[in-house]
Amino acid sequence: EVQLVQSGAEVKKPGESLKISCKGSGYSFTSYWIGWVRQMPGKGLEWMGIIYPGDSDIRYSPSFQGQVTISADKSISTAYLQWSSLKASDTAIYYCARPGAGMATSEGVFAFDIWGQGTMVTISS
Amino acid sequence: QSALTQPASVSGSPGQSITISCIGTSSDVGSYNLVSWYQQHPGKAPKLMIFEGNKRPSGISNRFSGSKSGNTASLTISGLQAEDEADYYCCSYAGSSSLVFGGGTKLTVL
Numbered sequence: 001e002v003q004l005v006q007s008g009a010e011v012k013k014p015g016e017s018l019k020i021s022c023k024g025s026g027y028s029f030t031s032y033w034i035g036w037v038r039q040m041p042g043k044g045l046e047w048m049g050i051i052y053p054g055d056s057d058i059r060y061s062p063s064f065q066g067q068v069t070i071s072a073d074k075s076i077s078t079a080y081l082q083w084s085s086l087k088a089s090d091t092a093i094y095y096c097a098r099p100g101a102g103m104a105t106s107e108g109v110f111a112f113d114i115w116g117q118g119t120m121v122t123i124s125s
Numbered sequence: 126q127s128a129l130t131q132p133a134s135v136s137g138s139p140g141q142s143i144t145i146s147c148i149g150t151s152s153d154v155g156s157y158n159l160v161s162w163y164q165q166h167p168g169k170a171p172k173l174m175i176f177e178g179n180k181r182p183s184g185i186s187n188r189f190s191g192s193k194s195g196n197t198a199s200l201t202i203s204g205l206q207a208e209d210e211a212d213y214y215c216c217s218y219a220g221s222s223s224l225v226f227g228g229g230t231k232l233t234v235l
Contacts, residue, residue: 044229045171045214059222095170103176108222111161111176118170
């Protein structure tokens with residue numbers, strides 16, 4: 001079974017750093033893009049960026065460029081989303097997601113078929 | 126990139142059909158046949174319902190269909206069922222490897 005399993009909920013203070021993870025299983029991790037999507041409390045979905053673990057090609061949404069870092073460790077089939085200095089406005093659920101067959105090219109992803117369960121990140125002083 | 130525009134809410138009775146619109150621009154919806162639709166129940170991860178405008182992933186009911194005209198994409202749900210009550214989001218490829226989501230529509234089954 002193809003699965004994305006995300007790390008657990010986090011509670012942090014403003015200014016702290018954080019790295020959350022998304023582990024893929026049941027498929028060739030290096031052959032599919034992985035994307036990150038933010039959902040702020042009571043709000044809609046926002047595309048943050050994607051990474052191709054095979055060669056670590058990364059594309060960021062202009063809205064998130066410089067605000068977060070996307071990475072992957074293909075040796076353990078895990079993608080990451082990290083912050084160096086958290087803000088209260090980073091409070092949200094973060095989903096990782098993978099396109100299905102035919103839903104991506106070398107240029108990027110067109111749709112996400114497999115989703116992680118989400119990681120709730122709470123930033124509060 | 127601005128978010129795609131969706132109605133905040135729609136409603137329908139069981140058995141009826143409803144349509145959710147998704148208005149974009151000539152830079153996203155209008156330029157690509159790459160609109161996807163997601164269903165999200167409270168507290169759950171989104172679920173892909175439609176991709177490439179009108180294709181259904183395996184296991185998705187044919188009660189769900191997608192279409193596009195100009196800069197507007199639409200999701201139609203026919204034979205409305207109680208379990209269809211959820212939030213629905215459209216998403217379009219917008220060039221330069223980017224995606225843009227709509228603001229979401231809450232579907233209420235009366």
